[in-house]
Amino acid sequence: MEPDGPPESESSERSIFSSQQEEEDDEEEAKEPEETGTLNPVLQPALTGDVEGLQKIFEDPENPHHEQAMQLLLEEDIIGRNLLYAACMAGQSDVIRALAKYGVNLNEKTTRGYTLLHCAAAWGRLETLKALVELDVDIEALNFREERARDVAARYSQTECVEFLDWADARLTLKKYIAKVSAAVTDTEKGPGKLFKEDKNTILSACRTKNEWLETHLEASVSELLEQKQQLEDIVTPIFTKMATPRQVKSAKSVVSHGQKRSQDLTFY
Structure with a gap:
């Protein structure tokens, strides 16, 4: 639950772990x-x-400390942050990758909805952002301000992080569109209507091509990613539009009338 009273200031959002660590370091020395x-x-x-x-x-x-390892790692401060957040603030990407192997939840949120990705973005930890994205964290997660990690990075003027998260978002958008289109043509219940075999093969082939492009163009720019999505849309949209367009069907009255006329014509022969 959210703590009573107004939320902490933005500066305390970023500084609480560092200030805690400084206090602990002073205490340890004494x-x-x-x-x-x-x-x-x-x-x-x-x-x-x-x-x-x-x-x-x-x-x-x-x-x-072996038996208590996970418990120690996940000990939280008053607003729900554990040592995973501390590692993100410190920019310890290898630590995040190592801890991910032990089944920790990399999409967990603090009491105000901040994720590890939000935290790394606020502190400008670009390599940590990359590690988290590689580990398939939710880049669309929102905090209590309805901000994504990209928005938090922008709020703290972390330009490189903003650019990277824009790139990650463009890549995710293309992947999700490919998956959506593939599901639409393979699942008859979700599809927009009857699909001719030739059209289905055209769409699935295009989706495979775009997936292969993603796998072989890991450094593609945002504009290139958007262009690939547009190319797929240009192939898919006309087919789906054709499927959704009602076919012209002759009415029963028209069919009977035509049959009667045909019968009358035949009587002359």
Whole structure:
């Protein structure tokens, strides 16, 4: 549930983990050695990119924190952020990739709807954004402001992140359109009407071609992606329009009248 009272300021949205870490670092320096064990043991490797250290905690049964590894990772602050968010703020892409293997939810949201992608976008962590997109996170997820990660990046003037997320959105739009068209011609219940075999083969062939293009053009620009979608639309739209257009069917009265006239004509022979 959302906490009572007005939402925190935008600056606190971005700074709470960093300020917490600074406080913990100060405390750690001031503590006696035996007291440092109270800190979350996953925090340090997550923030420093120590993937091997994380793997030991998660995979080594002899590690003293092994059984609590996931619980430690997912401990939340007052607005629902765990150490995955801290890793995103620190730009630790390899940590995110490593932790994804343990089945963590990369689409989880804070109490105000911020995802890991929103977080990386706000902090300008381009490589982390790329890692998250590669892991198929939801780039269309909205926070409590109805903002996507792209909007958050724009709000914080993270130009490179905006450009990358625009590219990711264009690529996703093409993929979704290909999938939608393919489903429409293979699922008779979802299709717009009766489809001739030749037209069906034309559409499926075009979809295969566009999928192959996506796989072989990983660095395609936004304009190229949009052009590919337009080309597919130019093939598909006329066929679907033809399918949706009612066919001219002669009325029963017309058929009977025509039959009678034909019969009369035959009597002269």
